[in-house]
Amino acid sequence: MINWRWAVVLSILVSATCLGAEPNLRKVNVDIQDTGAQKRGFKIYMEYCKGCHSAKFMRYERIATDLSIDPEEMRSQYINDSSSLHDSIRSTAPSDSLSKLFGAAPPDLSLWARYRGEDWLYSYLTGFYFDSERSFSYNNKVLHNVNMPWVLNYQQTHETPKIFGERIRDLTSFMVYMAEPIRSYRESMGQYVLLFLALLLIPVYLLKQSYWREISQ
Ligand code: HEC
Numbered sequence: 239m240i241n242w243r244w245a246v247v248l249s250i251l252v253s254a255t256c257l258g259a260e261p262n263l264r265k266v267n268v269d270i271q272d273t274g275a276q277k278r279g280f281k282i283y284m285e286y287c288k289g290c291h292s293a294k295f296m297r298y299e300r301i302a303t304d305l306s307i308d309p310e311e312m313r314s315q316y317i318n319d320s321s322s323l324h325d326s327i328r329s330t331a332p333s334d335s336l337s338k339l340f341g342a343a344p345p346d347l348s349l350w351a352r353y354r355g356e357d358w359l360y361s362y363l364t365g366f367y368f369d370s371e372r373s374f375s376y377n378n379k380v381l382h383n384v385n386m387p388w389v390l391n392y393q394q395t396h397e398t399p400k401i402f403g404e405r406i407r408d409l410t411s412f413m414v415y416m417a418e419p420i421r422s423y424r425e426s427m428g429q430y431v432l433l434f435l436a437l438l439l440i441p442v443y444l445l446k447q448s449y450w451r452e453i454s455q
Contacts, residue, residue: 278412299324342386356410366388
Protein backbone atom coordinates (compact mmCIF):
# COMPACT_ATOMS: atom_id res chain seq x y z
CA MET A 239 0.00 0.00 0.00
CA ILE A 240 1.30 3.53 -0.84
CA ASN A 241 2.44 5.40 2.22
CA TRP A 242 0.18 8.47 2.70
CA ARG A 243 3.23 10.74 3.20
CA TRP A 244 4.53 9.80 -0.26
CA ALA A 245 1.09 10.46 -1.74
CA VAL A 246 1.11 14.01 -0.26
CA VAL A 247 4.66 14.74 -1.51
CA LEU A 248 3.75 13.40 -4.97
CA SER A 249 0.60 15.52 -5.25
CA ILE A 250 2.52 18.68 -4.16
CA LEU A 251 5.18 18.00 -6.81
CA VAL A 252 2.58 17.43 -9.55
CA SER A 253 0.65 20.61 -8.71
CA ALA A 254 3.90 22.65 -8.51
CA THR A 255 4.85 21.44 -12.00
CA CYS A 256 1.42 22.34 -13.38
CA LEU A 257 1.48 25.80 -11.79
CA GLY A 258 4.92 26.54 -13.25
CA ALA A 259 3.99 25.40 -16.76
CA GLU A 260 3.45 28.03 -19.49
CA PRO A 261 -0.01 28.23 -21.07
CA ASN A 262 -0.13 26.10 -24.26
CA LEU A 263 2.71 27.61 -26.25
CA ARG A 264 2.95 27.08 -30.00
CA LYS A 265 6.17 25.44 -31.17
CA VAL A 266 8.14 27.43 -33.74
CA ASN A 267 11.46 25.55 -34.18
CA VAL A 268 13.48 28.37 -35.75
CA ASP A 269 16.53 27.42 -37.80
CA ILE A 270 19.39 29.61 -36.58
CA GLN A 271 21.37 28.99 -39.79
CA ASP A 272 18.54 30.38 -41.95
CA THR A 273 19.78 33.91 -42.63
CA GLY A 274 17.06 34.39 -45.29
CA ALA A 275 14.37 34.09 -42.59
CA GLN A 276 16.33 36.38 -40.26
CA LYS A 277 16.64 38.98 -43.02
CA ARG A 278 12.90 38.93 -43.71
CA GLY A 279 12.27 39.15 -39.95
CA PHE A 280 14.63 42.11 -39.69
CA LYS A 281 12.62 43.93 -42.37
CA ILE A 282 9.40 43.33 -40.40
CA TYR A 283 11.10 44.50 -37.21
CA MET A 284 12.20 47.75 -38.88
CA GLU A 285 8.75 48.40 -40.36
CA TYR A 286 6.45 47.40 -37.51
CA CYS A 287 8.37 47.18 -34.22
CA LYS A 288 11.24 49.68 -34.21
CA GLY A 289 8.78 52.57 -33.88
CA CYS A 290 8.35 51.62 -30.21
CA HIS A 291 11.04 49.03 -29.44
CA SER A 292 14.76 49.81 -29.46
CA ALA A 293 17.36 47.04 -29.67
CA LYS A 294 20.31 48.89 -28.26
CA PHE A 295 22.75 45.95 -28.21
CA MET A 296 22.39 45.42 -31.95
CA ARG A 297 24.30 47.52 -34.50
CA TYR A 298 23.25 47.77 -38.15
CA GLU A 299 26.84 47.06 -39.18
CA ARG A 300 26.82 43.72 -37.36
CA ILE A 301 23.47 42.73 -38.89
CA ALA A 302 24.77 43.66 -42.37
CA THR A 303 27.82 41.40 -41.90
CA ASP A 304 25.99 38.45 -40.31
CA LEU A 305 23.01 38.45 -42.67
CA SER A 306 25.02 39.32 -45.80
CA ILE A 307 23.28 42.62 -46.46
CA ASP A 308 25.23 45.02 -48.64
CA PRO A 309 25.90 48.32 -46.73
CA GLU A 310 24.22 50.31 -49.51
CA GLU A 311 21.17 48.02 -49.41
CA MET A 312 21.10 48.37 -45.61
CA ARG A 313 20.97 52.16 -45.92
CA SER A 314 18.36 52.26 -48.68
CA GLN A 315 16.12 49.27 -47.85
CA TYR A 316 16.24 48.78 -44.09
CA ILE A 317 17.32 51.85 -42.09
CA ASN A 318 14.29 54.11 -42.18
CA ASP A 319 15.61 56.99 -40.03
CA SER A 320 18.77 59.11 -39.85
CA SER A 321 20.86 56.36 -38.13
CA SER A 322 24.20 55.40 -39.63
CA LEU A 323 25.58 51.87 -40.05
CA HIS A 324 27.57 52.22 -36.80
CA ASP A 325 24.47 52.99 -34.74
CA SER A 326 22.40 50.55 -32.76
CA ILE A 327 18.65 50.16 -33.33
CA ARG A 328 16.91 53.10 -31.63
CA SER A 329 13.17 53.39 -31.27
CA THR A 330 11.55 56.25 -33.10
CA ALA A 331 9.28 57.45 -30.29
CA PRO A 332 10.53 58.43 -26.78
CA SER A 333 9.77 55.65 -24.31
CA ASP A 334 8.28 57.86 -21.53
CA SER A 335 5.62 59.31 -23.84
CA LEU A 336 4.82 55.78 -25.08
CA SER A 337 4.45 54.44 -21.55
CA LYS A 338 2.03 57.30 -20.75
CA LEU A 339 0.07 56.47 -23.87
CA PHE A 340 -0.13 52.68 -23.44
CA GLY A 341 0.17 52.36 -19.66
CA ALA A 342 3.44 50.35 -19.94
CA ALA A 343 6.85 51.11 -21.44
CA PRO A 344 7.77 49.09 -24.54
CA PRO A 345 10.90 47.16 -23.51
CA ASP A 346 14.20 47.07 -25.41
CA LEU A 347 13.97 43.80 -27.35
CA SER A 348 17.68 43.02 -27.92
CA LEU A 349 17.74 40.09 -25.50
CA TRP A 350 14.01 39.34 -25.25
CA ALA A 351 14.22 36.00 -27.04
CA ARG A 352 16.61 34.77 -24.36
CA TYR A 353 14.35 36.03 -21.60
CA ARG A 354 11.07 34.59 -22.91
CA GLY A 355 12.20 31.88 -25.34
CA GLU A 356 11.28 31.47 -29.01
CA ASP A 357 8.02 29.55 -28.45
CA TRP A 358 6.75 32.21 -26.07
CA LEU A 359 7.53 35.02 -28.55
CA TYR A 360 5.90 33.16 -31.43
CA SER A 361 2.81 32.39 -29.36
CA TYR A 362 2.61 35.99 -28.13
CA LEU A 363 2.91 37.53 -31.59
CA THR A 364 0.33 35.14 -33.07
CA GLY A 365 -1.83 35.24 -29.93
CA PHE A 366 -3.78 38.51 -30.34
CA TYR A 367 -7.56 38.11 -30.61
CA PHE A 368 -10.75 40.21 -30.52
CA ASP A 369 -12.12 40.66 -27.00
CA SER A 370 -15.23 42.82 -26.69
CA GLU A 371 -14.83 43.07 -22.91
CA ARG A 372 -11.73 45.27 -23.16
CA SER A 373 -11.84 48.96 -24.06
CA PHE A 374 -9.49 48.43 -27.06
CA SER A 375 -11.47 45.28 -28.10
CA TYR A 376 -8.49 42.96 -28.27
CA ASN A 377 -6.46 40.78 -25.93
CA ASN A 378 -3.61 38.28 -26.02
CA LYS A 379 -3.62 34.57 -25.22
CA VAL A 380 -0.20 34.46 -23.52
CA LEU A 381 -0.01 37.99 -22.07
CA HIS A 382 -3.44 38.54 -20.68
CA ASN A 383 -4.64 42.19 -20.58
CA VAL A 384 -1.78 43.22 -22.80
CA ASN A 385 -0.94 46.92 -23.21
CA MET A 386 0.85 46.66 -26.54
CA PRO A 387 -1.28 47.67 -29.54
CA TRP A 388 -2.24 44.86 -31.92
CA VAL A 389 0.20 46.16 -34.54
CA LEU A 390 -0.11 43.23 -36.96
CA ASN A 391 -3.92 43.21 -36.82
CA TYR A 392 -4.30 43.78 -40.58
CA GLN A 393 -1.90 40.96 -41.49
CA GLN A 394 -3.39 38.52 -38.98
CA THR A 395 -6.97 39.13 -40.12
CA HIS A 396 -6.31 39.34 -43.89
CA GLU A 397 -3.60 36.74 -44.52
CA THR A 398 -4.07 32.97 -44.33
CA PRO A 399 -2.93 31.49 -40.97
CA LYS A 400 -0.11 29.71 -42.85
CA ILE A 401 1.31 32.88 -44.43
CA PHE A 402 0.88 34.90 -41.23
CA GLY A 403 2.54 32.07 -39.24
CA GLU A 404 5.53 32.10 -41.61
CA ARG A 405 5.84 35.87 -41.29
CA ILE A 406 5.91 35.63 -37.48
CA ARG A 407 8.34 32.72 -37.68
CA ASP A 408 10.70 35.00 -39.67
CA LEU A 409 10.27 37.77 -37.10
CA THR A 410 10.95 35.32 -34.25
CA SER A 411 14.02 34.02 -36.12
CA PHE A 412 15.41 37.55 -36.28
CA MET A 413 14.76 38.11 -32.58
CA VAL A 414 16.44 34.79 -31.70
CA TYR A 415 19.46 35.76 -33.83
CA MET A 416 19.57 39.23 -32.24
CA ALA A 417 19.56 37.79 -28.71
CA GLU A 418 22.75 35.82 -29.43
CA PRO A 419 24.35 36.71 -32.79
CA ILE A 420 27.25 34.32 -32.18
CA ARG A 421 25.02 31.28 -31.63
CA SER A 422 25.11 29.88 -35.16
CA TYR A 423 28.95 30.17 -35.17
CA ARG A 424 29.14 28.60 -31.70
CA GLU A 425 26.95 25.65 -32.73
CA SER A 426 28.85 25.01 -35.97
CA MET A 427 32.16 25.24 -34.05
CA GLY A 428 30.74 22.74 -31.55
CA GLN A 429 30.26 20.21 -34.37
CA TYR A 430 33.92 20.59 -35.44
CA VAL A 431 35.08 20.20 -31.84
CA LEU A 432 33.05 16.97 -31.47
CA LEU A 433 34.49 15.66 -34.75
CA PHE A 434 38.02 16.53 -33.61
CA LEU A 435 37.48 14.73 -30.28
CA ALA A 436 36.10 11.68 -32.09
CA LEU A 437 39.16 11.56 -34.36
CA LEU A 438 41.48 12.10 -31.39
CA LEU A 439 40.01 9.00 -29.81
CA ILE A 440 41.72 6.75 -32.40
CA PRO A 441 45.40 7.70 -31.63
CA VAL A 442 44.61 7.86 -27.89
CA TYR A 443 43.18 4.34 -28.03
CA LEU A 444 46.17 3.02 -30.00
CA LEU A 445 48.56 4.71 -27.55
CA LYS A 446 46.75 3.11 -24.62
CA GLN A 447 46.99 -0.32 -26.28
CA SER A 448 50.72 0.16 -26.82
CA TYR A 449 51.41 1.28 -23.19
CA TRP A 450 49.40 -1.63 -21.74
CA ARG A 451 51.22 -4.09 -23.97
CA GLU A 452 54.54 -2.92 -22.48
CA ILE A 453 53.20 -2.98 -18.90
CA SER A 454 51.73 -6.48 -19.18
CA GLN A 455 54.94 -7.92 -20.69
C1 HEC B 1 2.94 51.46 -30.78
C2 HEC B 1 3.97 50.91 -29.93
C3 HEC B 1 4.38 49.46 -30.14
C4 HEC B 1 4.72 48.82 -31.31
C5 HEC B 1 4.73 49.40 -32.71
C6 HEC B 1 5.11 47.48 -30.95
N1 HEC B 1 5.02 47.31 -29.58
FE1 HEC B 1 5.61 45.69 -28.54
N2 HEC B 1 5.09 46.58 -26.81
C7 HEC B 1 4.54 47.85 -26.70
C8 HEC B 1 4.16 48.09 -25.31
C9 HEC B 1 3.50 49.37 -24.78
C10 HEC B 1 4.55 46.94 -24.59
C11 HEC B 1 4.35 46.64 -23.10
C12 HEC B 1 3.16 45.70 -23.03
C13 HEC B 1 2.74 45.28 -21.65
O1 HEC B 1 3.56 45.29 -20.73
O2 HEC B 1 1.55 44.90 -21.52
C14 HEC B 1 5.13 46.03 -25.56
C15 HEC B 1 5.65 44.78 -25.22
C16 HEC B 1 6.24 43.92 -26.14
C17 HEC B 1 6.90 42.68 -25.79
C18 HEC B 1 7.14 42.16 -24.36
C19 HEC B 1 6.01 41.31 -23.86
C20 HEC B 1 6.42 40.67 -22.54
O3 HEC B 1 5.88 41.07 -21.49
O4 HEC B 1 7.28 39.81 -22.57
C21 HEC B 1 7.32 42.10 -26.93
C22 HEC B 1 8.05 40.78 -27.09
C23 HEC B 1 6.92 42.96 -28.01
N3 HEC B 1 6.28 44.06 -27.49
C24 HEC B 1 7.18 42.69 -29.34
C25 HEC B 1 6.82 43.55 -30.37
C26 HEC B 1 7.07 43.27 -31.76
C27 HEC B 1 7.77 42.03 -32.29
C28 HEC B 1 6.59 44.31 -32.47
C29 HEC B 1 6.55 44.44 -33.96
C30 HEC B 1 5.74 43.49 -34.67
C31 HEC B 1 6.04 45.29 -31.52
N4 HEC B 1 6.19 44.78 -30.25
C32 HEC B 1 5.51 46.51 -31.86
C33 HEC B 1 4.35 48.76 -27.73
C34 HEC B 1 4.58 48.49 -29.05
